Amino acid sequence: MFRSTTTSGRRRPLRSALGMVAALAIAVSGLTIGTIVSEQTTTESASAATAAGFDPGNIISDANFYNGSAMSAASVQSFLNSVVPTCHTDGTPCLKNFAQTTPKISAVSGRCAALGGSKMTGAQLITAVGNACGISQEVLLVLLEKEQGLVSAGASADTKNKPNWPTAYKYTHATGFACPDTAACNPAYNGFFAQVYAAALQFKRYQASPTSWAYQAGRNNAILYNPNAACGRKTVYIKNQATAGLYIYTPYTPNAAAMANLYGTGDSCSAYGNRNFWRMYTDWFGSPTGGSSPIGSLDSLKAGFKQVVVGGWTADPDTTAAIKAQIYVDGVGKASVMANAVRPDLAARLGANNTAHGYTATLSGLSTGKHTVCVFGINTGPGSNTLLECRDVTVSGGVPTGVIDAASAVAGKLTIRGWAIDRDSQSATQVQVRADGKTLGTLTANAAKSGLNAAMPGYGDNHGYSGTVQGFPAGTHTVTVHAKDLSNGKWTQIASRSVSQATGYPWLAVDEVASKAPGKLLARGWAIDPDTTGTVRVHFYLDGKALTSIAADQTKTGLNNAKPGYGDKHAYRLERSGISAGKHSLCIIAINQGPKNLNASICKPFSTPTGSPKVTVDQAASAGLGAVTVSGTAYDPDTTAAVSLTYTVDGKQVATGTANQTKSGFDSSHPGYGNAHGYTQKLTGVGPGKHTVCVVAKNVGGGSNASTCKSVAAATGNPTLLLDEVSSPAPGQIRVRGWAIDPDTAASLRVHVYFDGAAGVSIAADQAKPSLATVYGGFGGNHAFSSTFTGKKAGATSVCVFAINQGAGDNTEVCKSVTVQ
Missing domain, CATH: 2.60.40.10 (Immunoglobulins)
Incomplete structure (x- = not known):
């Protein structure tokens, strides 16, 4: 995935300088013994790498790799200064002098904390990224060197070594992130800060999902020697996540030729990335996999009954196995416990699979008074025991x-x-x-x-x-x-x-005073006297006159939460009928129960319902030839009685009625009025086409009549045809009589008469028929027809009459049989 063939064969002779930096840091800081041990571990005296010490399955320990507090910014800066005492450059600053304004980066859950948003030196930036992501600053320094030689760039004054001086390119691609062997670098990650942060975040991604990548710890892995697959692979048992991460980042392992010339080049199949990482880390910071003393901390001391509970963690970088924590009280050994409790918070420091390093111990039998508790991490392998911390604690006694x-x-x-x-x-x-x-x-x-x-x-x-x-x-x-x-x-x-x-006059609250139906009054709220948990009496005055009194003893959920200790049973509710129409004032008085004889009162105005009727037309539709059906609700706020209705079609009154039918649910939406306020009315005498149908409610009390109108389309379709008579009044004669109306027009129709299927005659249905004007007033009365046909053969004859359609629909046919004389 990333470039890996940097050879950089120069040895890094910085051991003595690094030791001086560490010694100086200790001398000037006034650190405790425990802190000095920790700092010495961080800046361990390095030794030259030898090929025999390289284990391809354990290039670096998780403890060293994921130690985000391995170096402070001051330590990183001192280290950079020691590597390049004098900067030689054509203008691009050496890393020790580099500074950059960083963008603000939000936290990535489980990976890196938020950082950036300010100007930082190179040392500060490396330290901040390490802290935020839990990646060792030592690792980041080695990564910068093995990818671009950026840490040592500018150390040599020899102009023949200008390629090893700092350049813009080296900063642009500082960690080789998103720079594969087979393609150009991705410009989205250009820049020093972007490169350092992206590399650290990538290593944390590897750690967070270890089974999602090609190379995994705890198994054999076939790893290429070189980007050229023809060079072959080596089977490597990867022992920890940090080493797996290095192989995912730089997916090649060094061959024998590369290891035979540790500070130089091998053969055409050699790759150097992971070799150089191990070699440079060893030269600068000592063994990447161990050889150092335990680390850890004393996190908590809790004093109790003749005892102290101690808690913290400790681990030895030489092993992932649990080590012992030895605890001393006042210089005397008190407990030795295995630090093997799982501490998920150690994942960022030691690796996701290396968190079982917590310890707790209860130190009992202690006398009252002040004691000094010290905790040591017991070393395994190279190194020595580490004093993690000493802390004073007081075991209480005496007074309760x-x-x-x-x-x-x-x-x-x-x-x-x-x-x-x-x-x-x-x-x-x-x-x-x-x-x-x-x-x-x-x-x-x-x-x-x-x-x-x-x-x-x-x-x-x-x-x-x-x-x-x-x-x-x-x-x-x-x-x-x-x-x-x-x-x-x-x-x-x-x-x-x-x-x-609390004391004094009662607390009185009015939640509602209203008249929601004619003549009705509703008042509700709550009343508490702070001097008692008992019930308060509430008096009501309507327009200055005593109305009634009741006990405020009903339940109001949540009242005890608002007034703790008094309970919920202090609500009141008054419902009254017979209230006259108009505006009123209701005064509510809570009667005092305590020593201060002061009642509490609140007055609220209200009005009984009044105004014009409310009319709805829920449905208006054709009900056949010349008819419309309309339905809905109507009521007058001033009364619960049914209101009178007038129905008009196109402004002309056609019917009257009363809104007294049951309408389910009406009382729920109009409390107090009941359900008997519905209406349904069939309106006749409606002509063809669209019409405006209005329902007018007659006002009672305040307000005026009110109406609601809807547009309705009359019936359309086939003509209506009725045969009143088909007879033979005399020999050879047939009389045909009836009427026909097309719902789409008020005009008269043509009627075709057929005898025994033979084409007959066409006659006009335009004669007067008074009853039609009554029933179908919108069409008029001239829609009848009557005709006598002569010269017909005696005997049975089929007579079919067709009303010829004028609008939408088809002709209408009616047939009858007649015996001709």
């Missing part, structure tokens, strides 16, 4: 301790909870609750309080107290809790809190 977690007062009752411990005993003690020095009650601190033993190790969780005591006075007072010292019976104050108890 505790807290008030919560306290509130309502109507003379104080409710309180917390915990109390006699430091000299695991037994439950008692607490006195006092207000302004006066004892109100005694409670036993023996209730379970989750997490108490974790905070106070050895005492257990059963030291909680809670209860309600009487006699708390109104106003604000100092509440103190006193715990009993079980050794001498004395009471010791352990906690105090200022607590206020």
